[in-house]
Amino acid sequence: MGLRETMPERSSVPLLELLLSHLRIGLLSFGGGTSGLAYHEVVVRKRWLVEAEFLSGLAICQILPGVNVVNLAVYVGQKLRGWTGAVAAATGLLIGPFFVVLAFGILYGHIIGVPAVAHALAGITAAAIGLMIMIVIRGARQSRTLAGPLVAVAIAVAIGVFHLPLVPVVLVGAPISIALAYLTRRRDA
Amino acid sequence: MPDNPYLALAIVFVPLSLVSFGGGVSVLPAIQHQTVDIQAWATEREFVELFAVSRTAPGPGSMLVTLVGWKVAGWGGALITTLSMFVPSSILCFMAAGAWARHEGKRWHTVIQSGLAPVGTGLIAAGVISLFRIADGGPASWATAAVTAAILLARPRTPPILPLAAAGAVFALLGLSPHA
Numbered sequence: 136m137g138l139r140e141t142m143p144e145r146s147s148v149p150l151l152e153l154l155l156s157h158l159r160i161g162l163l164s165f166g167g168g169t170s171g172l173a174y175h176e177v178v179v180r181k182r183w184l185v186e187a188e189f190l191s192g193l194a195i196c197q198i199l200p201g202v203n204v205v206n207l208a209v210y211v212g213q214k215l216r217g218w219t220g221a222v223a224a225a226t227g228l229l230i231g232p233f234f235v236v237l238a239f240g241i242l243y244g245h246i247i248g249v250p251a252v253a254h255a256l257a258g259i260t261a262a263a264i265g266l267m268i269m270i271v272i273r274g275a276r277q278s279r280t281l282a283g284p285l286v287a288v289a290i291a292v293a294i295g296v297f298h299l300p301l302v303p304v305v306l307v308g309a310p311i312s313i314a315l316a317y318l319t320r321r322r323d324a
Numbered sequence: 325m326p327d328n329p330y331l332a333l334a335i336v337f338v339p340l341s342l343v344s345f346g347g348g349v350s351v352l353p354a355i356q357h358q359t360v361d362i363q364a365w366a367t368e369r370e371f372v373e374l375f376a377v378s379r380t381a382p383g384p385g386s387m388l389v390t391l392v393g394w395k396v397a398g399w400g401g402a403l404i405t406t407l408s409m410f411v412p413s414s415i416l417c418f419m420a421a422g423a424w425a426r427h428e429g430k431r432w433h434t435v436i437q438s439g440l441a442p443v444g445t446g447l448i449a450a451g452v453i454s455l456f457r458i459a460d461g462g463p464a465s466w467a468t469a470a471v472t473a474a475i476l477l478a479r480p481r482t483p484p485i486l487p488l489a490a491a492g493a494v495f496a497l498l499g500l501s502p503h504a
């Protein structure tokens with residue numbers, strides 16, 4: 136983890152900044168694919184977490200109950216500032232969409248079924264998918280062994296192509312991946 | 325069910341929060357069953373409309389429950405339902421994150437972390453596949469995703485709002501449907 140030296144001091148991340156960052160993520164997260172926005176904000180833009188911290192946290196967050204991106208905000212907030220950080224991040228993530236979804240509900244007839252809105256949403260979703268593809272490619276690039284990419288492909292195919300349920304797939308895949316990581320480290324050592 | 329609508333909403337959604345393994349999608353059928361069949365808070369048609377609104381708005385798809393709460397008991401209902409759906413699972417996640425963070429820096433922690441990272445990458449790749457299936461992405465969607473990924477790989481600090489807004493505007497102006 137040679138990147139650790141370049142990390143800013145975590146306890147110095149202001150709560151307001153944590154809240155505003157997650158407000159931005161929440162308000163931009165149209166059409167799913169929020170993990171790409173969260174990665175960009177937390178790992179690329181703010182450099183609050185290194186890639187492995189973010190991705191391992193994401194795996195943990197997905198097997199716990201709860202909405203993945205909310206769990207991810209709690210994880211990031213907890214890591215940076217403890218319970219106040221978790222509250223700030225989760226609140227920031229949800230407060231924007233809370234008001235927007237209600238506004239859309241009130242304006243129902245003016246938004247739902249309007250072709251331009253549906254078209255815009257399709258475009259935004261496609262770009263959000265692009266953000267996620269960016270993470271996958273960055274992950275593959277950073278991997279120094281073949282084990283990581285193989286695990287990632289196996290997980291993606293099992294869930295995305297064969298529609299196997301996520302939690303059991305992770306519960307089987309994670310120990311195998313951890314064992315592979317252990318063996319590669321020992322070989323390197 | 326209690327007469328108090330706030331209490332009724334909390335009783336329905338707190339347990340759903342705690343069993344939503346694998347994300348909000350996993351409890352969507354249960355949310356529909358409770359809202360339409362058991363509590364009769366919305367008709368089948370109204371529920372589909374609320375679902376469409378939640379898909380159009382930003383934020384997690386589970387914000388659908390915010391709309392259910394709003395329909396049942398106005399702003400207070402929206403707030404109670406949102407908290408019921410997100411707070412219990414977040415407390416569990418917070419405890420797990422705290423337990424995990426306490427061992428940071430130990431060697432086994434680093435090994436587990438580096439083993440879990442590719443699992444996270446695989447989950448995001450799986451998300452790409454299923455999002456494309458839901459969005460029914462045609463060539464225009466593929467091209468947009470590829471260009472966005474290329475831009476952000478070449479210039480990582482590009483604000484994501486630029487490709488997102490540009491793609492939304494281009495699709496709306498050209499009238500590109502999800503099937504285009």
